[in-house]
Each structure stands twice: as C-alpha cells, then as structure tokens.
Amino acid sequence: MAQTAPARSTGNGRTGREAYDLSAVLNIAVAAFNDHGYEATSMGVLAQRLGTSKSAIYYHVSGKEDLLRLALDRALSEIELVLTRDGATQGPADDRLRFVLRGAVDVLVKDLPYVTLLLRLRGNTEVERQALARRRDFDRAVAALVDEARADGTLRADIDARTTTRLLFGMINSIVEWYRPGGPITPERLADDVISVAFDGLATSR
Amino acid sequence: MAQTAPARSTGNGRTGREAYDLSAVLNIAVAAFNDHGYEATSMGVLAQRLGTSKSAIYYHVSGKEDLLRLALDRALSEIELVLTRDGATQGPADDRLRFVLRGAVDVLVKDLPYVTLLLRLRGNTEVERQALARRRDFDRAVAALVDEARADGTLRADIDARTTTRLLFGMINSIVEWYRPGGPITPERLADDVISVAFDGLATSR
C-alpha cells in the first residue's frame, strides 16, 4: 500500500509512459510536498516530476488541496488502526502503551512520506485543521494510557502527564526527520530503541 | 532581546503609530512565518500585520529572504553561545551534556519563535542551507559529548550513538510545538523534566 501501484497498460491514448493511477500521482505529490512544503510546491513542478502537464493532474484529482486530503487520510487511517488492535485494548496499561508506541513507530516507518506530511501541518486550511483534529484524538488516546499507567504505578508520576505524553511523541515523531528505511537500523530495532530510551532512559542502570 | 524594542518616538513623518525599527519588523515577520510557513507568507499579509504597506518593509530590509536570514542568525547565535560557556567545556562529559541540553532548552524558551522558525527549515534556498549547516555543527558538538559520556560509562552504550543523539534532540526540539511561556510549567521545571526523562526514563525506578 505504500508503493506505487502499477498503472493499467491499456487505455492510455498517448505513446511512451504508462498511464498514471491515483496512487502513483499521490506518491509523487507527497514526496514533492515533503521536499518543498505543501504551499511552496506548485502544480507546475508537480507536473514536471510526473512528466506530464499541469492539467493532466486535474484528471486524477479535483485540485491541489484534494491531493493533500487524500494523503493525510491515508496516514491517519493507518495510525488510527493501531488503537483498534487487541494489544491496544487488552492487558496492563503499560503493556498497552508499549504496544501503541511500537505500532506508531511501525506505521511511521511503513508510510514514512505520508506521516511526514501529516506531522508538518500548520493548520492553515480546513483540510489541515480536520487532519490535526484526528491527530489530536490519537494523541488523547495515548495520553489516557499514560494516565492509566501512572495510576497503576508503572509510570513515574512526578512529571506532569501532559508533559510526559508530549515528550514521548516528540521523540517518536522526530523519527521522520532522520530515519531512512534500508539503512543500518531495522524498523524493529528502531522501535526497541525508542521504547527502551523512553522507559529506561539514557543513563547506565545503577 | 526577544521582545519588540520600542521605536523612537520622533522621526516618523506619518501620523498615528510609532515608527518601526528592524527588531519590531522582525518579531512580526517571524510570527507570521511560523503561522503560515515562510514561503506561504506573502509580503502583503506581512504588511497587513504591521499595519503598513508592502514597500515600507523594504525600507527596513532588502527583501523577504533578508528577513529570514536575520531571524535565523539570531536563533543560531544564541544556541552557539551555549557551547562556549564554562559548563560546556569543563567537568565530566555527562555533566557537560546535561549543561548543554539545559542551555538548549533555555534558548528555545527564551527565543521560542526564532528557534521554531529554525527547526522548521527545509533547506530550499542558500540561506536555509547555510542555517542548517550551522545547526548541524551544533548537533555534532552534542553528539561528541554523547560519545564521551558513553566512553566514560555514564551513558548506556547498547544503543547506537547517532540514534541516541537524534532521539535526544527529537524530544528537546519538540518543545517548540507545544510549550508556551506563561503557562503552568516554568522554563526551569521544563528543563528539569526533559533532562530527567532523557537520562532516567519514564518507568518507575526499581
């Protein structure tokens, strides 16, 4: 689901390149948005990257904002799915928290460009604000797990719960800014490291 | 230095509002850049926020990119200053690391809008690339402290040094996205919490 789906080989009246489908257009658009920022990416350079004309894009989507909406919906749908799985709903609160954080890292790595776009939103348009609202809902669900784990005594309670959640997400979300799949660190190892640092800290255990 | 300097009350030929100086223009520009993104902020809306015309801005700066350059230079100068202080150059490596991290949080809070702008750069223009290069130099200096502390045995060595540094910065830099001065958490408390979570983790000590 993260990669370009092959376009059908027939139906394209033009010679040369195969026809684009929506998924292929979206992949290239998201990459361009991440490189230059959504607003700074013109439909013209998008068309250039696709090797077509500006107006060809309007055959696949209704406009620039539609591209953004589709991309953000994909990232959010994947993240929201994590909360519905058994590991997120059953067992001790701290285990559920670990499960959700690991799931967040997994989605982040699997759909890296899409989640990157999501995490860089500023909320200037209605589309962006609605995406930010869905993201906040996810954050709230995690904050509730933090609260539970604090009540259970498995998480330290001397630091404000909101601050705790925010620092946790700060660490995890920063992954989009430096992690690149295919490097020396596997996604599994990355998730292990993140959870280990978050729960046990960087100091050598005494 | 973080607030609007009072403009001189004379010398403005116009009626009404006092004259702007460079610092006042910069404060408003940085706020606008953070709200909408640098490229998406037009000189027109900037002029509206200032209550003047577009061309009035060109009396104070040579252009839009000049505003960015001045703003980024201020943020970077403050951050670089932290590395030159005694606490960053003398004593055990882990103490120096703690000092620099605390200093980074302090600068981040003191010049929040300016550092926010810096941390959201994408590197599309030469000005942005030069700023990112200076930021990387700071990151490298902190990475060197992490290496030293690992060698001393005060920092755990089972996690890759680069990953450690990146997660550390991820947590600290995320502060610009949610912390607002004047709220229930003082800057000092924030720095304490960040360093405590980073070194000791969120789990209750066993």
Add this chain to the structure above:
DNA sequence: TGTTCTACTTACTGGTCGTTCAGTAGACTA
C-alpha cells in the same frame, strides 16, 4: 527660513500561481 533626513505612501512591473477549457490520440465496444 531652507535644507536634509527618516519613514514612509501610492502606483506599478513582470512573473508565477491554481485552475479551466476545448480539443484529441488511441484503445475498446456495438
């Protein structure tokens, strides 16, 4: 009183933006 300086003003330029429109090549269908 006349000159100079500061901090603007209004009017405009060439260029780029997202979007629309009319047309069409080639594959598929009846």
Add this chain to the structure above:
DNA sequence: TAGTCTACTGAACGACCAGTAAGTAGAACA
C-alpha cells in the same frame, strides 16, 4: 465502421506574488 471512453495536451484565465520607482509629511538641523 461508427461511437464511446480514458488519459491526456496546450493555451489561456484572473488572482496574486516579490520587488521597484517616484513622491512626500513632518521632524531635526544649519
């Protein structure tokens, strides 16, 4: 073979962009 569909092309639209040119109100200075 005629008609329909998909996936485009190229030209044009008005709105907006960063930046410029020329002029000026009022304070400071000689």
